[in-house]
Every structure is written in C-alpha cells, then in structure tokens.
Amino acid sequence: MRMLPRLGTVVEAFRVRQKASMTHASSPLLHADRLSVARGDALLIEELSFALQPGEALHVLGENGAGKSTLLLALAGLIPLASGTVAVDRDALAFLGHDNGLLPDLSVAENMALYAGSGVVADPQTCEALGISKLSAKPARTLSFGQARRVALALTCLPEKALWLLDEPFAGLDTQTAQTLERVLAQHTARRGAVVYTSHERGLAQARNLTLAPRGDEDV
Amino acid sequence: MFSAGLRLELRLRLRGGLTALGALGFLAVALTAVGLTLGQFPERLRPAGPAIGWAMIVLAFVYANADWWLDQIQSGLNQRFRVMAADAAGFVYGRAVGGWLASLPWFLIAAWLVTLFYSQPTSAFSALAAGLLISASALTALSAFVSALRTLLGNVGVFLGAMALPFALPLVVLGVGLVDSFTLASCAFMLGVSLLQTLVFIVATRWVLSLV
Numbered sequence: 001m002r003m004l005p006r007l008g009t010v011v012e013a014f015r016v017r018q019k020a021s022m023t024h025a026s027s028p029l030l031h032a033d034r035l036s037v038a039r040g041d042a043l044l045i046e047e048l049s050f051a052l053q054p055g056e057a058l059h060v061l062g063e064n065g066a067g068k069s070t071l072l073l074a075l076a077g078l079i080p081l082a083s084g085t086v087a088v089d090r091d092a093l094a095f096l097g098h099d100n101g102l103l104p105d106l107s108v109a110e111n112m113a114l115y116a117g118s119g120v121v122a123d124p125q126t127c128e129a130l131g132i133s134k135l136s137a138k139p140a141r142t143l144s145f146g147q148a149r150r151v152a153l154a155l156t157c158l159p160e161k162a163l164w165l166l167d168e169p170f171a172g173l174d175t176q177t178a179q180t181l182e183r184v185l186a187q188h189t190a191r192r193g194a195v196v197y198t199s200h201e202r203g204l205a206q207a208r209n210l211t212l213a214p215r216g217d218e219d220v
Numbered sequence: 221m222f223s224a225g226l227r228l229e230l231r232l233r234l235r236g237g238l239t240a241l242g243a244l245g246f247l248a249v250a251l252t253a254v255g256l257t258l259g260q261f262p263e264r265l266r267p268a269g270p271a272i273g274w275a276m277i278v279l280a281f282v283y284a285n286a287d288w289w290l291d292q293i294q295s296g297l298n299q300r301f302r303v304m305a306a307d308a309a310g311f312v313y314g315r316a317v318g319g320w321l322a323s324l325p326w327f328l329i330a331a332w333l334v335t336l337f338y339s340q341p342t343s344a345f346s347a348l349a350a351g352l353l354i355s356a357s358a359l360t361a362l363s364a365f366v367s368a369l370r371t372l373l374g375n376v377g378v379f380l381g382a383m384a385l386p387f388a389l390p391l392v393v394l395g396v397g398l399v400d401s402f403t404l405a406s407c408a409f410m411l412g413v414s415l416l417q418t419l420v421f422i423v424a425t426r427w428v429l430s431l432v
Contacts, residue, residue: 076303095303099296105232117224118305152296161304 028053029092029163029194030075035084037067037074043082044070050210054162054192057185059203062212068198069098071212072165075196094161096169100152104141108132108151111140115155122154129180130154146172157184164188166197178202221307225314226321233322243284247330250276251337269338270348270399274392275385277330277352278359282384284326285319285363320360327352340399347402351395354407358414361421362387368428390417 028051037045044067052058060068073079075086076095102111112122112132127133130150140148149172157164164185170178178201185195185204195204203209254272301308331348334340340348352359366384385392394410 073299076299078299078302090303093303095300097296097299099299101296101298101300103228103232103297105235114224114228115305118221118301118307118311120300120304156300156304165303 029088030196031087032075033085033087035074035086036082037070037079038082039067039070039079045074045212047084049084052163052194052196054194055189057189057195057197057204057207059207059209060196060198060212061209062198063214066212066214068212069167072167072196072198073097076165088163092162093165094156094158094163095165096152096156097167100148101155102140102143102148102151105139107137107139108143109136111151112136112155120155120158123157123159126157126159126184127154129184130177144172146174146177149173150177153181153184157188159188159191159193162193164193164195164197166195168199169197170199170201221305221310222314222317225311225316226318227314229315229318230322233318243280243326244329244333246283247276247280247333248337250280251333269334269340270344271392271396273330273334273338273348274351274395277327277334278362278385278388278392280330281323281326281359282363282366285360285367316360316364319363320357323356323360324353327356343402344399347399348395350402350407351391351398351410354411355391355395355414358391358417358421359388361418361425365421365425365428368425372428387417387421 030052032051033049035045035048036043048071050058060071062068070079072095074081075088076093077086077090078095078097102108103114106114115122122132130153132151132154135143135147135151138147140151143151149169153166153169156166169181169185173181182202182204185197186206188195189204189206195207197203197207251273254276298308298312301311305311328349331345331352334348335342335345362384365387369383390413391410394406394413398406398410
C-alpha cells in the first residue's frame with residue numbers, strides 16, 4: 001500500500017465510502033471485489049464490488065472529485081489498490097485517460113505508426129467513422145481538443161480488446177462525433193465486449209449506472 | 221518495443237535541435253560569464269577551466285533534458301502503453317538509450333567549447349571529450365532521476381540544477397582529474413563509476429516514481 005503524502009502538499013484527508021454490488025454471472029470480463037483506492041491521504045473508494053459481463057456497459061457517474069478517474073486508473077492497474085482485488089485479463093484491456101497520449105511533435109499518422117509498432121493498431125472502420133484520415137498529416141500539437149480526442153479514441157477502441165476503460169470519452173466531441181462514438185461503443189457491446197466509461201455529457205442507453213457519491217452514499 | 225522507443229527518441233531529438241542549441245547557448249553564456257569574472261586572472265582561470273566547464277555542462281545537460289522524462293513519465297502515452305502495449309518497459313528503455321546516443325555529439329561540442337573558452341591545450345579537449353563520453357550514460361540517467369524528483373516534488377525551477385550537481389560530483393571530480401592524468405587506467409576507473417552510477421540512478425528513478 002503506497003499512501004505516502006506528496007512532499008510540499010498539504011492534503012486534507014477525507015473519507016468517501018463507495019459501495020456497490022452487482023449481479024454476478026459466470027465468467028465476467030471484470031470483477032472488482034471489495035476494492036478500496038486512495039489518492040494521497042484521501043481514501044476515495046472503499047470496498048466497492050461489482051462485476052461486468054460480456055456485452056455490458058457501465059456508466060460511472062459522480063461529481064468532480066468523487067473518484068471516477070481514480071476508479072478507472074485502479075481498474076487499469078495504473079495505481080495501487082489500498083485493498084481488495086481486481087480480476088481482469090490484462091491483455092484484453094484498452095484504456096483512455098484524461099491525457100490523449102499523443103506525442104505533440106509527431107503527426108497523427110506518425111503517432112498511429114508509433115502505437116502500431118507497439119501492437120496497438122487502430123481499427124480502420126473506427127478511424128473512418130471518427131474521421132481520422134483528414135487529420136493524419138497534422139502535427140498532434142495543432143489538433144483541437146476534440147480532434148485529439150478522436151485520434152485517441154481511434155487508438156483505444158480496438159475490437160480485439162474486450163474491455164474498454166474510457167475516462168470522459170465524449171469530452172470535447174461535437175454532437176455528430178459523439179453520436180458516432182455511441183454507435184462504436186454499442187457495436188462493441190453487441191459483439192460481447194464490455195465498456196466502463198465516465199461521462200458528464202451523455203451515455204449509452206443500455207448502460208448500467210454506477211454513481212460514486214461522497215459521504216458513503218451509493219447508487220447502482 | 222525497445223527499437224521503437226529508440227527510433228522515436230532519435231527522431232524527436234533530431235527535430236528538437238533547438239533544445240540542444242539552447243543548452244549549448246546556456247553553456248556558452250555561463251562559460252563566458254565565469255571567464256569574464258576571472259578574466260583579469262588568467263593564471264587562475266586556466267587550471268579552473270575543466271572543473272567549471274564540467275559543472276556547467278552538467279547543469280546545461282540536465283536543463284536540456286528536464287522535460288524529456290516528464291513527457292515520458294506523466295503523459296497519457298505512458299499510461300496507455302503500460303496498459304495496452306506489448307512491452308512498455310522496453311519502449312522506455314529504448315527511449316533512454318536513444319537519449320544517451322543523442323547526447324554523445326552534444327558532449328563533444330561542449331568539450332570543445334570548454335577548451336576554447338578557457339584556452340586549454342588540445343590534450344585537455346581529448347581528456348574532456350573522453351570523460352564526457354564515458355559519463356554520458358550516467359549523466360543521462362541522472363537527468364532521468366532529477367526529472368523523477370521534479371515529478372515528485374512539483375516544479376522546483378532553478379533548484380533543478382542544484383539537485384543535479386551533487387549527484388554528478390564524483391564524475392566532475394574524476395573528469396577534472398582526467399585532464400591532469402589522461403591514462404587508460406583513469407578512463408577505466410571512470411567508466412566503472414559511470415556504469416555504477418547509471419544503475420543506481422535507474423533504480424533510484426524507479427523508486428522515486430513509485431512514490432508519485
């Protein structure tokens with residue numbers, strides 16, 4: 001457990017209890033069991049349990065600071081758990097955080113080639129749907145926030161990855177692109193994939209909601 | 221993944237030539253300033269040249285590389301590669317080696333600048349250049365370690381160099397000694413220290429980042 005305080009930073013500790021449970025079925029793609037996660041001295045998520053079956057989408061809701069992004073980082077294995085377990089096939093994970101993960105000095109095509117060299121090959125259909133080809137020659141630093149988000153989504157929404165973890169995927173997208181993304185997510189769940197996403201803007205009609213609320217409230 | 225990281229880093233370094241020029245500019249200004257300060261005492265300046273030059277080179281190199289590891293450490297690229305890529309660690313090490321390779325010509329120019337500014341003999345250039353090339357891996361790893369400290373502590377600004385210099389002190393001392401006594405044994409000893417420091421800084425960097 002790594003809960004060392006950041007030097008030079010005074011963190012006011014507060015506790016937020018997050019508890020949830022979901023119906024369990026056989027062979028879930030993701031199973032969180034009594035998951036607790038802290039950032040600094042603050043325990044943001046406490047004893048959260050849920051499972052995600054193939055074909056399901058989970059919409060994580062909550063006010064700013066409730067721990068939505070922290071939950072996704074923990075599920076992705078990017079931050080340590082204070083306690084509990086996350087059972088997931090690491091090879092089946094795709095993750096998109098707040099940062100789009102593009103190198104600003106490279107063009108979109110070069111960024112995509114870099115990812116392809118590491119085994120992350122964007123799906124041509126998704127690229128076409130998100131209009132990536134028009135952006136390919138542009139340096140990443142010249143992209144608007146929404147354009148960069150589209151490229152990052154194209155590099156995350158890979159059909160071969162069963163479980164997509166998306167932090168605010170609709171942020172910065174225009175209405176048409178947001179609708180396209182909804183279709184991409186729906187297609188993924190239709191082919192027995194699963195999606196966990198946070199969003200303040202919109203969500204999938206078929207998604208279950210997991211609301212992270214401070215002070216121990218819960219709503220699943 | 222190692223080669224992908226290596227190629228990426230070399231490509232970025234080539235495109236970021238202005239960064240290297242900026243570092244060399246800083247070095248030239250610093251060397252000139254020290255030279256002007258001691259200019260009326262050339263007898264003092266000449267023997268002090270290699271030591272001053274080493275210190276300035278370390279500062280300039282760390283400043284020039286200050287953002288490089290932050291880009292690797294803090295970025296979404298790092299997060300996404302850790303989750304999705306086949307070999308994220310290989311990618312990072314590839315970038316580190318690319319940074320090391322890209323530093324080699326930079327150090328040669330830096331050694332030439334020091335020799336020129338402090339009117340050192342040609343043999344001093346050879347010794348300085350050899351010392352810097354031998355220390356390149358340790359200084360590259362040191363810049364990674366300082367960037368990791370900076371990630372942990374926040375933006376430390378001008379204290380960046382102050383954090384780096386003490387860690388580079390063994391190499392500075394050995395490098396200055398190399399100018400006085402440029403022998404194979406001295407080079408071998410310095411290489412050993414450099415490799416040891418490289419390993420220590422890599423381990424220390426990983427440890428510091430685990431606290432972030």
